[in-house]
Amino acid sequence: MAEELVIRPVKDAGEYPRLVTVWRTAVEATHGFLALEHREAIAARLEAEFLPSVTLIVAEHDRRSVGFAGTADGKLEMLFVDAGHRGGGIGSKLLQQAIVTDDVTTVDVNEQNELTLGFYERAGFAVSGRSPVDGDGLPYPILHMELKQSGTGC
Numbered sequence: 001m002a003e004e005l006v007i008r009p010v011k012d013a014g015e016y017p018r019l020v021t022v023w024r025t026a027v028e029a030t031h032g033f034l035a036l037e038h039r040e041a042i043a044a045r046l047e048a049e050f051l052p053s054v055t056l057i058v059a060e061h062d063r064r065s066v067g068f069a070g071t072a073d074g075k076l077e078m079l080f081v082d083a084g085h086r087g088g089g090i091g092s093k094l095l096q097q098a099i100v101t102d103d104v105t106t107v108d109v110n111e112q113n114e115l116t117l118g119f120y121e122r123a124g125f126a127v128s129g130r131s132p133v134d135g136d137g138l139p140y141p142i143l144h145m146e147l148k149q150s151g152t153g154c
Contacts (some may be wrong), residue, residue: 007091007097008054010068016047018065019058022082026067029083033112038138054078057097059090069094071102079107095123099147110134111141120145 010019023046027039042050054077067081067090076098076110081091098104108123109117129144 005093006060007057007093008060010058010087013047013052015058015065016051019056019080022065022068023078023080025083026075026080027138028088029056030113030115031110033110034140038140050078050097055102055146057094057101059094061085061090066090069098071098071104074103075107076104076107092123105147107145109143109145110121111143117143124148 019043020043024043027034027042031039051070053116054072056068056070059064059081060065065082066085069076069080070078076095079094079098081093081094095104106128109120110119111130124147125145126148127143128146131142131144132139134140134142
């Protein structure tokens with residue numbers, strides 16, 4: 001019998017390599033607009049810079065990490081689900097947990113990532129602004145979103 005999905009805090013940096021693997025599969029499935037060199041530059045910074053800078057939760061299925069979310073100061077900084085587990089509600093559960101436990105009210109989304117934009121809109125977020133480049137100044141426009149309702153459609 002398969003185990004239920006468990007969402008828990010990340011215990012330590014020893015979990016980071018698996019989270020990077022989850023990130024890679026998710027980005028390969030959803031970020032076709034991202035140039036390979038930019039994707040690799042981000043991957044190189046995940047373990048040392050990005051993951052340690054946020055509060056992390058992980059979704060486990062059968063004791064294997066299949067998704068994670070990272071928050072800081074009420075903002076969802078990252079949410080990724082392993083490509084083989086997309087569409088099963090894991091992202092929604094991670095988002096709901098982040099909203100409840102970390103008071104998440106904002107998120108930034110790549111404008112080219114229409115599926116993810118729709119995911120956040122269905123969860124109650126609305127676009128509140130736009131930046132023509134990402135945080136590194138690269139040509140990936142960012143949509144800034146705010147949670148507009150207390151209950152989510154997750």
